[in-house]
Amino acid sequence: MTATVWAFWRYQAARVEFDDDGIVEHSAFGARRMRWEDIKSVTKDDYVTVVHGAHGKIRFWNTIAFADELRAEVERRCV
Known part of the structure; x- marks a missing residue:
């Protein structure tokens, strides 16, 4: 049960x-936006x-x- 809860949380918490x-x-740690x-x-x-x-990295x-x-x-957007 614990591994399933951790995997679900990790999946939800690690999105781009x-x-x-x-x-x-x-x-x-929350959401971070880069324009x-x-x-x-x-x-x-x-x-x-x-x-x-300009203010950090997104991996x-x-x-x-x-x-x-x-x-x-x-x-396409940054060239």
Whole structure:
């Protein structure tokens, strides 16, 4: 039971979404938004993509369902 509750909480607490305004990272510590115009660069390795902004970073695993779509949206809006 404990592992199931932890897995559900972790899934809910670790989301990355994007909309017309920017990227929103949901974590155990709350939501953090990065506006498209604040993005300075994007780096990627085999496991993680990092979006670097004027006031911090948003990281997401390359294995999330829409990683390619999110990277394409960042490139489209920030070039």
